[in-house]
Amino acid sequence: MNVSRRRLLTVLAGGAVASAAARFRLGFRPARRDDRTVWLSLVRDCRSSRAVGRAYLASLPAVPDSSDLRRRLLPSDPQRAASVVSDVERLRQHIGRQVRDDFGSGRTVQVRGWVLAETEARVCALIAML
Amino acid sequence: MFIDARTLPDRTEIEADLCIIGAGPAGITIARELAGSAVRVALLEGGGLEPDDETESLNAGANVGFTYRDLARSRRRCFGGATGHWNGWCRPLDDIDFEVREGIPHSGWPFPKSHLDPFYARAQALCQLGPYQYDPRYWQGRGLGPFFDVRPGRVVNTVFQMSPPTRFGSVYRADVEQAPNVETLLRANVVDIGTGPEARSVTGVRVATLAGNGLTVRARRYVLATGGIENARLLLASRTAVPAGLGNQHDLVGRFFMEHPHVNVAFFLPTDPAIDARFYSEHRFFNPFGVIGALSVPPGWLRRERMLGFSAFLAPALYRPEAVARAQSEDGYQSLLDLTESVRRGAWPEDFIADLWNVVSDLDSVGRATVWRLFDRGPGYHLAVRAEQAPNPLSRITLGSERDALGVPRVNLDWRLTDLDFASIRRGWDLLAHEFGLAALGRVFMPEQTVESPWQEHISGGAHHMGTTRMADDPREGVVDALGRVHGIDNLYVAGSSVFPTGGFANPTLTIVALALRLADHLKATRR
Numbered sequence A: 001m002n003v004s005r006r007r008l009l010t011v012l013a014g015g016a017v018a019s020a021a022a023r024f025r026l027g028f029r030p031a032r033r034d035d036r037t038v039w040l041s042l043v044r045d046c047r048s049s050r051a052v053g054r055a056y057l058a059s060l061p062a063v064p065d066s067s068d069l070r071r072r073l074l075p076s077d078p079q080r081a082a083s084v085v086s087d088v089e090r091l092r093q094h095i096g097r098q099v100r101d102d103f104g105s106g107r108t109v110q111v112r113g114w115v116l117a118e119t120e121a122r123v124c125a126l127i128a129m130l
Numbered sequence B: 001m002f003i004d005a006r007t008l009p010d011r012t013e014i015e016a017d018l019c020i021i022g023a024g025p026a027g028i029t030i031a032r033e034l035a036g037s038a039v040r041v042a043l044l045e046g047g048g049l050e051p052d053d054e055t056e057s058l059n060a061g062a063n064v065g066f067t068y069r070d071l072a073r074s075r076r077r078c079f080g081g082a083t084g085h086w087n088g089w090c091r092p093l094d095d096i097d098f099e100v101r102e103g104i105p106h107s108g109w110p111f112p113k114s115h116l117d118p119f120y121a122r123a124q125a126l127c128q129l130g131p132y133q134y135d136p137r138y139w140q141g142r143g144l145g146p147f148f149d150v151r152p153g154r155v156v157n158t159v160f161q162m163s164p165p166t167r168f169g170s171v172y173r174a175d176v177e178q179a180p181n182v183e184t185l186l187r188a189n190v191v192d193i194g195t196g197p198e199a200r201s202v203t204g205v206r207v208a209t210l211a212g213n214g215l216t217v218r219a220r221r222y223v224l225a226t227g228g229i230e231n232a233r234l235l236l237a238s239r240t241a242v243p244a245g246l247g248n249q250h251d252l253v254g255r256f257f258m259e260h261p262h263v264n265v266a267f268f269l270p271t272d273p274a275i276d277a278r279f280y281s282e283h284r285f286f287n288p289f290g291v292i293g294a295l296s297v298p299p300g301w302l303r304r305e306r307m308l309g310f311s312a313f314l315a316p317a318l319y320r321p322e323a324v325a326r327a328q329s330e331d332g333y334q335s336l337l338d339l340t341e342s343v344r345r346g347a348w349p350e351d352f353i354a355d356l357w358n359v360v361s362d363l364d365s366v367g368r369a370t371v372w373r374l375f376d377r378g379p380g381y382h383l384a385v386r387a388e389q390a391p392n393p394l395s396r397i398t399l400g401s402e403r404d405a406l407g408v409p410r411v412n413l414d415w416r417l418t419d420l421d422f423a424s425i426r427r428g429w430d431l432l433a434h435e436f437g438l439a440a441l442g443r444v445f446m447p448e449q450t451v452e453s454p455w456q457e458h459i460s461g462g463a464h465h466m467g468t469t470r471m472a473d474d475p476r477e478g479v480v481d482a483l484g485r486v487h488g489i490d491n492l493y494v495a496g497s498s499v500f501p502t503g504g505f506a507n508p509t510l511t512i513v514a515l516a517l518r519l520a521d522h523l524k525a526t527r528r
Helices: A003-028 A035-041 A046-059 A066-073 A078-085 A088-105 A118-129 B025-034 B053-059 B113-126 B136-140 B173-177 B230-237 B299-305 B321-326 B331-345 B352-360 B419-438 B509-525
Strands: A108-111 A114-117 B002-004 B012-021 B041-044 B061-063 B156-162 B182-186 B189-195 B202-208 B214-224 B267-270 B290-296 B310-316 B381-387 B396-403 B409-414 B442-445 B492-494
Touching (some): A035 A088, A035 A118, A046 A108, A046 A118, A066 A118, A078 A088, A088 B419, A114 B419, B012 B025, B012 B182, B025 B173, B025 B182, B025 B214, B025 B509, B041 B214, B113 B509, B136 B156, B189 B230, B214 B509, B230 B396, B419 B442
Parallel strands (some): B012 B041
Antiparallel strands (some): A114 B442, B189 B202, B267 B381
16 A cells, blocks of 8 residues: 555545544444444554555445444444443454354455455454544 | 387388377377287387477477467377376366356266266276275375365365376386287377378378388277377378368367466465364375365356356465465565565564454454464465366467478467456355355455456466367267267277366366276277
């Protein structure tokens, strides 16, 4: 990924995170703890996940905002979503199930050649936005 | 008895009951089967007991299509033929390879696989293999495995057996040389197959040597067994009676040239380096043969998706550094090389794949931060794909304007692959990517479609030359009938992979030998 694209993504991501933050407060009634920490706890190395996330985002025709990504990653029921995102272990299990479902049903994306579950690409994209 | 044809007086005439042209696996198999019988056999081999440059240069030709191997080097003109440089991979074709398949034009053999099974079983022994068993479960019971946990409806385990490899020229030399009814002429290159004016019967073959003398061999019956390119070349070049060449009344000789596209640019990165992939990456030896596993796509899926056959074994990345180097233009591969170097140095890599690793090592698992340090083989595997090519009339051999030292026109090989060939390979990669992901085995890199650097450029062939005198009941669809006899010529048979109407993904030698055994049985049973 070249520098100009990275800069562009940083700008886009910054904007998306700002708008998503507002929506998030309205939509999910999150756990008291900041959910950013929970998402970041999913991966060992945020820097690398962000790189993948940025590559994924760059491949999309329109960049989603972080609330879109959260909505797609979490259960549709707001209470369940809040419950899942309140605990990193619960979130990890939920995401793991989704990843397997994605592979099982063909919901995959190619990120710079690597075939990834849509969910894991979205997680990376979200982390890139946080 | 072996005779060097160069020592014979010019214009010598030799008579036999059966003339076999070419002493490769097919020719030697037939001669050996007839050894000790009442059939007088003349076995003609263009080369000597060992390859030499002057003789091999007769094989030279031009590649005018998809990039292909040097034609002088990808074949062997000497006693033993291509088994002299064969790696020994063996596997029968699958049932589906014999079927007429929807979406695969020109597919189908004149008989089902079950017809060949008894001959395959006999061919196993000739190729010094184990029992005629290609069910992975059989080999699982003999210590092979473990198998990957993949959904059998999408991806299946399969096995290849490895011949030592059997060098037919040395292993069966004594059988042929000592047979009282077999006369083997070495350095005897057939340059023309002569027929009567109607080209209904072969009347004799004209032989030339590089020493300048010539001879004629006359027999009741003839078997052309010079390989997938030379078989077509000789038929096309024998045009005294028929300008288009023998057996070419429907313009089929030389067409439908097929290979097994080989491509190693896709990559499998295991989630956990402790995953045991040896079944797919290492030969297990059972002296004298070996067994190795591969992943393929089951017939139900091939039929449903109208997809060609696909197989992949796993080649450890460090095992084939030249393949990595060739693919350096790919971003992902560049990262792989850097990663490999980092792992060697024991340092933490800092490039994209290292980053990717963090993502692909299942998000629901922990404690794998030190796994790279445990690596002692390599960071992953190339998916070593051996695929089926669709029969394609435009993929063909023709005669060029140049002639070899004996005056025979050299060939032009126009190897052509189609979108169906490429799409089937991509679909195979895709299926593996999904199954590996679902089973938490790892992730797959497959090159993206780009105009600047198309992945198709990395496809090569395996020196498996098939299809150029294809078999069909209908003369409008094939050059030879179900027995291997040239349509319209009552005493000329063709043996070898040139008769394959489809080639599956299995290496051809075992099928070549099985068909040769079948033809030998026919020749014995119908000797006059």
